[in-house]
Amino acid sequence: MSLPGKTLAGKVALISGSSAGLGAAIARELFWRGASVVINYPYPSEKANADNVLKSLGATSKSIAVEADLSTADGPQILADAAANAFGKIDILINSAGINRLTSVDDLDDVKVSETWADTVNLNGRGTFFLTRAVLKHLSRQNSRMVNIGSGASFTPSAAHSIYAGTKGMVDCYT
Numbered sequence: 001m002s003l004p005g006k007t008l009a010g011k012v013a014l015i016s017g018s019s020a021g022l023g024a025a026i027a028r029e030l031f032w033r034g035a036s037v038v039i040n041y042p043y044p045s046e047k048a049n050a051d052n053v054l055k056s057l058g059a060t061s062k063s064i065a066v067e068a069d070l071s072t073a074d075g076p077q078i079l080a081d082a083a084a085n086a087f088g089k090i091d092i093l094i095n096s097a098g099i100n101r102l103t104s105v106d107d108l109d110d111v112k113v114s115e116t117w118a119d120t121v122n123l124n125g126r127g128t129f130f131l132t133r134a135v136l137k138h139l140s141r142q143n144s145r146m147v148n149i150g151s152g153a154s155f156t157p158s159a160a161h162s163i164y165a166g167t168k169g170m171v172d173c174y175t
Helices: 021-032 044-057 075-087 110-136 159-174
Strands: 012-015 036-041 064-067 092-095 145-148
Touching: 012 021, 012 075, 021 036, 021 044, 021 092, 036 044, 036 075, 044 064, 064 075, 075 110, 092 110, 110 145, 110 159
Parallel strands: 012 036, 012 092, 036 064, 092 145
Antiparallel strands: none
């Protein structure tokens, strides 16, 4: 059995939340399969991680890193436009950005619960939805793909993951 080749040559993949973790692994795999990749990181403090992902792709990489906080109102559009401006199109969108902060629904710290709610809903739910909308106008009409990363937590939530599970349920329903 042969290994898969560069089946994505000429394709452009935008992977949100790809400066570390699952998103970075997906970016590396898509690059290995021939795609140019857009690495996304949310804050200046994550730039070094994004640069390390780019370096791991090699010096001849036709890939870029873009700072865009997808939990903000303008972050999704900034990311989609930067990808389209750099490559002229987007063929693949992987919505991988997400956070999971342990906060139980019965936590007595109202400020903590409110902040966790806002941060998690804005990134996991809103960010996924609005990045998809922003990418649609740049998406190739032939052989394009969109993948939303969900979680089993939306099917079997625990009290400590109730906010996170709810946002992944949003993604499941949206998908």
